[in-house]
Amino acid sequence: MQVHVEEINSVKRKVSIEVPVERVNAEIDKAYAGIQKKATLSGFRKGKAPMQMIKKFYRSAMQDEVMRRLYEQTLFPALDDHKIEPVDAPLIDDIALVEEGTPFKYSALIEIMPQILLSDYKGLQVKKERYVADNDAVEGEITRMRENMAQLVPLEEGTVEKGMVLTVDFTLTVPGFPEEETSGQDATVEVGGGRLIPGLEEGLLGMTIGETKEINVTMPEDNPNKEVAGKSAVFTITLKELKKKELPELDDEFAQQFGDFETMEEMRTKLAEMREKQEQDRIAVDLKTRIIDALIEKNPLEVPDSMVRRQVEFMLDNLKNRLKGQNMSIEAMGLNEDGFRQRFWGEATQKVKGGLLVMALVEQENIAVEESDLEARYEKIADGNEGMLGRIRDFYAAQANARNSLVAEIKEDKAIAFLQEHAVVTEVDAAELNAAIPAAAE
Numbered sequence: 389m390q391v392h393v394e395e396i397n398s399v400k401r402k403v404s405i406e407v408p409v410e411r412v413n414a415e416i417d418k419a420y421a422g423i424q425k426k427a428t429l430s431g432f433r434k435g436k437a438p439m440q441m442i443k444k445f446y447r448s449a450m451q452d453e454v455m456r457r458l459y460e461q462t463l464f465p466a467l468d469d470h471k472i473e474p475v476d477a478p479l480i481d482d483i484a485l486v487e488e489g490t491p492f493k494y495s496a497l498i499e500i501m502p503q504i505l506l507s508d509y510k511g512l513q514v515k516k517e518r519y520v521a522d523n524d525a526v527e528g529e530i531t532r533m534r535e536n537m538a539q540l541v542p543l544e545e546g547t548v549e550k551g552m553v554l555t556v557d558f559t560l561t562v563p564g565f566p567e568e569e570t571s572g573q574d575a576t577v578e579v580g581g582g583r584l585i586p587g588l589e590e591g592l593l594g595m596t597i598g599e600t601k602e603i604n605v606t607m608p609e610d611n612p613n614k615e616v617a618g619k620s621a622v623f624t625i626t627l628k629e630l631k632k633k634e635l636p637e638l639d640d641e642f643a644q645q646f647g648d649f650e651t652m653e654e655m656r657t658k659l660a661e662m663r664e665k666q667e668q669d670r671i672a673v674d675l676k677t678r679i680i681d682a683l684i685e686k687n688p689l690e691v692p693d694s695m696v697r698r699q700v701e702f703m704l705d706n707l708k709n710r711l712k713g714q715n716m717s718i719e720a721m722g723l724n725e726d727g728f729r730q731r732f733w734g735e736a737t738q739k740v741k742g743g744l745l746v747m748a749l750v751e752q753e754n755i756a757v758e759e760s761d762l763e764a765r766y767e768k769i770a771d772g773n774e775g776m777l778g779r780i781r782d783f784y785a786a787q788a789n790a791r792n793s794l795v796a797e798i799k800e801d802k803a804i805a806f807l808q809e810h811a812v813v814t815e816v817d818a819a820e821l822n823a824a825i826p827a828a829a830e
Contacts, residue, residue: 389405389407389411389462390405392405393472396497398502398689398690399501399502399690399691399692400497400499400500401497401498402495402497403467403470403496404482404494405463405493405496406491407491407492407493409489409491411458412454412486412487412490413488415486416450416454416486416488419453419457420442420443420450422453423449427446450486454492455485455494458492463478467498472498475499475501475692475694476692476694476695478497478498479496480495481494481497482494499693499695500692501692502689502690502691502692502744504748506687508686508687509686509749509807509810512679512810512811513812514679514812514814515813515814515820516671516674516678516815516816517674517815517817517818518816518817519671520817520818523660526659526663529659530638530655530659534635534638535635537636538636540632546597546630547595547596548579548593548594548596548630549593550580551580552580552630553576553577553578553579554577554578554592554627554629555574555576555577555627555628556574556577556625557574557625557626558572558625559571560622561624562607562619562621563619563620563621563622565613577592579593585605585608585621585623586606587604588623591604591605591625592625592627595625597627597629598626598628600625601625601627602622602623603624603625604621604622605620605621605622607619610722675808675813679811680745680746683742683746683749684742684745689741691737691744696737699737699739699740703732703735703739704728707728743800746800746804749803750799750800753803756799757795757799757802761798762794762798765794766780766781
């Protein structure tokens with residue numbers, strides 16, 4: 389048997405195999421003999437049909453069986469002989485049909501793990517966003533809480549102003565596109581929220597109860613029907629009811645409705661603390677990504693497409709599950725599965741590269757997980773719940789796979805902490821950090 393290995397790139401090999409005539413003929417004879425024992429042809433008892441007729445009627449079946457056997461008998465032994473370890477199922481390529489008296493030739497594309505030689509991972513230059521307290525963000529959250537507690541008071545007269553909530557009957561028509569006509573009754577519309585079709589909100593201002601009005605609007609550019617995107621349309625609106633929002637006073641009584649707060653000052657302090665934690669967590673995640681990106685830049689490598697595909701599918705499944713919990717879908721976000729795969733292929737590639745480099749760092753620096761590390765992680769998962777802590781310990785003690793996954797996760801965290809400890813981290817304002825994104829993308 390002849391085997392030729394061609395290096396396509398650092399993670400892909402083309403293995404070409406030629407099986408000699410003698411072996412091919414022997415396998416063909418064996419396949420026909422097996423078929424003959426089971427074959428039933430008209431005019432002959434089972435297993436008694438002459439070989440000439442077997443070869444005439446069962447040629448395709450023979451070829452399928454012999455090719456399968458020859459793949460099984462030759463491909464993986466050849467990979468073992470050449471120390472090639474696939475990371476995914478080989479892709480059979482350049483297939484020749486099995487023919488008596490002819491060598492059987494085929495080739496297979498094999499993806500392998502990249503060889504990783506970490507050489508530059510200390511002193512990584514990374515930027516970290518500087519945390520800045522934002523009192524306006526806290527006040528904005530209080531404003532949203534106040535809006536949610538607003539009471540809607542019906543008005544017997546008056547005109548539409550921003551901040552009011554309307555009950556309307558409407559018909560939307562797009563000239564030239566009768567199929568786009570829609571209508572509704574007793575629809576609720578809030579004016580001033582910036583969520584209406586351009587032109588509609590301005591047209592509603594000043595209307596009175598009982599009035600019917602035609603309002604010219606422009607269909608949004610992201611309209612699902614691209615033919616009508618940007619086209620002129622007409623809303624026919626009848627205002628049936630007008631309500632005004634009455635906002636609660638921002639006093640201690642208001643604060644007491646949202647938790648263990650006695651005063652507005654206590655609530656403001658707690659909201660500021662919560663925002664700081666959320667922002668610090670976000671900044672930490674961003675810094676982790678930047679450290680991994682810097683590691684990849686200093687240690688470039690190619691990765692198998694099959695590993696990237698698995699990462700993309702993992703990301704897609706995660707997104708679909710999260711959206712399902714919110715009664716949403718990726719289609720509602722303007723995506724489909726193929727579009728998601730294309731859009732996030734680059735991000736998935738970075739994740740695979742980062743994961744491989746971090747694993748290499750774990751090996752190179754002999755990063756280990758002690759029982760104290762596991763105990764600290766159990767406590768973090770329990771989040772102060774002492775009753776839960778014991779059950780968490782028991783679960784990981786009984787589930788080896790779950791424990792191994794947790795150990796791998798802790799190793800990754802310790803490796804990234806190692807990189808951060810040995811990195812040169814410069815704190816910068818968010819504006820400077822974000823301004824560098826387009827240049828980095830190029």
